[in-house]
Structure formats: structure tokens, C-alpha cells
Amino acid sequence: MVSLREEIANARRIVIKLGTSSLVNESGALDPAKIDRIVDAIENRIARGSQVIVVSSGAIAAGMGPLGLAARPRDLASKQAAASVGQIHLAQVWGRSFARYGRTVGQVLLTQADAGSRERARNAQRTIDRLRQIGAVPIVNENDTVATSEMRFGDNDRLSAIVATLISADALVLLSDVDALYGRNPAEPGATRIDEVRTGNDLTDVQAGDGGVFGTGGMAAKVSAARLAARGGVPVLLTATANIDAALGDAQVGTVFHTRPERKLNAWKFWALYAADxxxxxxxxxxxxxxxxxxxxxxxxxxxxxxxxxxxxxxxxxxxxxxxxxxxxxxxxxxxxxxxxxxxxxxxxxxxxxxxxxxxxxxxxxxxxxx
CATH class of the missing domain: 2.30.130.10 (PUA domain)
Known part of the structure; x- marks a missing residue:
């Protein structure tokens, strides 16, 4: 019987979500060397026959340096201004990195309103599918330039779960700065590592924190997104970006979230419950x-x-x-x-x-x- 980790290791269509901390240096600026390493691992997986869709955070952080902002902006207008600059810079860095392999990227910017409309959600699905068919790598991000506080996914973890379900992905890989899910902050003594989550009962005593300095989603957001994707029938691997080679290799790292086929929602019901307006x-x-x-x-x-x-x-x-x-x-x-x-x-x-x-x-x- 094939294990879930083997299933993820052999998944043909994969969504990979990268948090801001995975893409920036200590000062918060985009780190091309980090992104090159990520792209190297992605290309190795593509060479094995997989199709990869990247959900990338980092637009606001990428715009902070060019705008001379020392700290992540708090007001909506400043966030949108930073995103408008950062989205260009972020796409360029991804593009240059994949160009080393002669590969093109396509930027797909979404808002909650796009996912909330069935027709617009289908259009996004068709765009992503077509990019894959012609050999380009879709780079998906929330469109922070136009999204309001009332019309946001909240974090790119949730966006990645919705995208993974929307395109019928075979696996979702959530990458951040923590190597696995723990019962509490792994820096605390006695923190217990959780290797797999089969039902909500496995999370009863888990204490998950919020986002870091440069990001918006913490472990709580990742767990929520993982459970969301699993309910849509997409298995999930959660680990650190430092483990990306193993994550996209044999998947023998991090925490896996099982699907429950008897409770899987069809595509329409998933959309209505979790994405629709x-x-x-x-x-x-x-x-x-x-x-x-x-x-x-x-x-x-x-x-x-x-x-x-x-x-x-x-x-x-x-x-x-x-x-x-x-x-x-x-x-x-x-x-x-x-x-x-x-x-x-x-x-x-x-x-x-x-x-x-x-x-x-x-x-x-x-x-x-x-x-």
C-alpha cells in the first residue's frame, strides 16, 4: 500500500507555497540566492515529470526597500503602494531565476473577489492550466495592490489551499521557517513534533502562533490552510524551506495532512463553502x-x-x-x-x-x- 508521503513524492501536479521569510534576507529585502535555490529544487521536480504552481508571498516586503520603508507598513494605502512596487520586483526575480533553465514564468494575481465569483474563479483556473500546458510556471500571489481588508484571503496559506483545490492538485507543499508542526513553539523545552494529522483530533492540544516580522501568516494559518486543502481532497506536506530538496524529493520531512475520501467535498461545494461571496x-x-x-x-x-x-x-x-x-x-x-x-x-x-x-x-x- 502506497503511503501518503510516497503519494506526495510522486504527485504529478503540485502547488508549492512560499512564505515571505523564505524569500528575504535579514533586512527584509528579496534574496536572489534564496530564490535560486528554491528554483533549483523546483526544476529538479519538474524534470521528474511534475507540474508545479508556485504561490509566492513577498510583494509587500519586496516593495519596502525601493520605497525606503524600514518597517512593514500598517495602513492599507501604504501596503498597497508597497505591493504595487514589490509585485514588479518579485516577478522579475522569479523570472530571472527560472530563466537560468530557459523557463518562462507567468504572474497570476488574485483577490478574494476573483475566487468568490464562480466565473472569475474558472477563468483563473483556465489561465493557470494553460500556463502549465505551455511549459511556463505560474507564480500566484494575492493582488495586494487592489485587495481591501474586507476582500482579502487573509494570507497566502489560505490562497494556496484554494488554488490547490481549484486546479485539482495532487499535493500542496507549505514551506516556511519551521521544519514541522509541533504541539507548541518548537523553541520551548518539551515541544513535541507531530509527523502526521489524520483528523482534527490530532490537533486538540496544538498551540499554533501567528506570523513573523515580515509575513502575515503563522503556524495557525498554515494548519488551517492544510486542513482546508485536505477537505478538498488535496494532501499536504508542511515543512521548512530549508528542507525543500527533501520535500520535493522523497517527502520524508515535515508533517503530512491526510485527506478523508469519505468526507471530501466536490469542487462546487468546496467553492461555495470556502471561496464564494x-x-x-x-x-x-x-x-x-x-x-x-x-x-x-x-x-x-x-x-x-x-x-x-x-x-x-x-x-x-x-x-x-x-x-x-x-x-x-x-x-x-x-x-x-x-x-x-x-x-x-x-x-x-x-x-x-x-x-x-x-x-x-x-x-x-x-x-x-x-x-
Whole structure:
């Protein structure tokens, strides 16, 4: 039986996510030598027949030096200004490094709004796929120049998980400055290394920290992203960038996150639950929550106690329980105005055209079975 590490070692389509700390020197400037070493390892993997997509942080850090900024900016306008300069510089450094092998790179800048729209998400998928087909390496980053605080992925770890699922990757490799997942800060005495994560139970006692000086995502963000990708059916290897040769070799380093095939979400349900923009809210009674979380049951008007937002038929809506707990998301079949007249009614009390499900089971995704 093939182990998960062997599966990752032989994965044909891989997403590799690199944090800012993996790309910069001690002063925070991009380090071409570091990037060359990363590219060398990636090229070795490509030579073995794999297709590689890179999710690269570092745009804001790359713009700090040219703009004379001594510290990472805090206000949104300054971050966007730094990113607008840094994205150019970052792409140039990646391009020069891959050019040593006669390979072209393509820059793909995404925002949460791009992933939140099904059509735009498909366009991004097609762009990445075409770049791969013609032998270029897609370099994906969040478009910090235009993303607002309300419309951000939050960190490139989450972005990498969404991209990996979007393109049906065979593995996601998360690289940072920590060699594996530990129960607590590995610098602390007695910190226990965790070699594999099969379910959320393996993370019960884990204490994960936040980002470092130059980055935005810490171990907590990486664990969250790894679990997210695993739920979408993509196995994950988490380790240090210093281990990149082994990570892209036999994968006998770091921590691996297993998928759970019996709980894997299809592509649409994953998108609806974790990437789509929700246009409104449906509030359910306890009976409807129980029915929805069991799975395979459509949501009917009788179980809905309230609605919020000006949504339209076909929009994605957030589904909440009696105590505002998040239950899931789904594609609503009615406009908000019409649905408001249907709340709490049994099918026989509704007009003929209102008797179909408010959210059909095929277009309803719940959080109950997350890893």
C-alpha cells in the first residue's frame, strides 16, 4: 500500500507555497540566492515529470526597500503602494531565476473577489492550466495592490489551499521557517513534533502562533490552510524551506495532512463553502439544522425562521442556526423578496411554483463534517 508521503513524492501536479521569510534576507529585502535555490529544487521536480504552481508571498516586503520603508507598513494605502512596487520586483526575480533553465514564468494575481465569483474563479483556473500546458510556471500571489481588508484571503496559506483545490492538485507543499508542526513553539523545552494529522483530533492540544516580522501568516494559518486543502481532497506536506530538496524529493520531512475520501467535498461545494461571496443569510430552526447537518437533505421553507440581505435566485447564502452558529452555505432558489413570504410554511401552504426546495441538497454544503 502506497503511503501518503510516497503519494506526495510522486504527485504529478503540485502547488508549492512560499512564505515571505523564505524569500528575504535579514533586512527584509528579496534574496536572489534564496530564490535560486528554491528554483533549483523546483526544476529538479519538474524534470521528474511534475507540474508545479508556485504561490509566492513577498510583494509587500519586496516593495519596502525601493520605497525606503524600514518597517512593514500598517495602513492599507501604504501596503498597497508597497505591493504595487514589490509585485514588479518579485516577478522579475522569479523570472530571472527560472530563466537560468530557459523557463518562462507567468504572474497570476488574485483577490478574494476573483475566487468568490464562480466565473472569475474558472477563468483563473483556465489561465493557470494553460500556463502549465505551455511549459511556463505560474507564480500566484494575492493582488495586494487592489485587495481591501474586507476582500482579502487573509494570507497566502489560505490562497494556496484554494488554488490547490481549484486546479485539482495532487499535493500542496507549505514551506516556511519551521521544519514541522509541533504541539507548541518548537523553541520551548518539551515541544513535541507531530509527523502526521489524520483528523482534527490530532490537533486538540496544538498551540499554533501567528506570523513573523515580515509575513502575515503563522503556524495557525498554515494548519488551517492544510486542513482546508485536505477537505478538498488535496494532501499536504508542511515543512521548512530549508528542507525543500527533501520535500520535493522523497517527502520524508515535515508533517503530512491526510485527506478523508469519505468526507471530501466536490469542487462546487468546496467553492461555495470556502471561496464564494455570500450575498445573504438564512436563519434556521433547530429541526432544520439537524436535517441539514445529517447531509443529503434539501432545505425547505418550513425550517427557515428569517432572512437577511438582498439576494437573488442562484446566489450563495450563509446558513445559520438558532444561536447564529455557522451551519453551511448553499445556492438559494428564490429571490429574497419572494422567500420572505414563504418562511415557516409547509409545502401545501405554498403556491405551486414555490414548492421546490429553497436550497437543494446538491447545492448545499455544511460545516458539520470538516476535518
Amino acid at each position: 455570500a450575498e445573504g443569510v438564512l436563519r434556521l430552526d433547530a429541526g432544520a439544522v439537524d436535517a441539514v447537518t445529517r447531509g443529503g437533505t434539501s432545505l425547505l421553507a418550513v425550517g427557515i425562521t428569517g432572512i437577511e440581505g438582498e439576494f437573488h435566485a442562484g446566489d450563495i447564502v450563509e446558513i445559520l442556526g438558532p444561536d447564529s452558529e455557522a451551519i453551511g452555505r448553499g445556492e438559494v432558489a428564490y429571490d429574497a423578496a419572494e422567500l420572505a413570504t414563504m418562511l415557516g410554511k409547509h409545502s401545501e401552504e405554498l403556491a405551486e411554483h414555490q414548492r421546490r426546495a429553497v436550497v437543494h441538497a446538491d447545492y448545499l454544503s455544511n460545516y458539520a463534517s470538516r476535518l
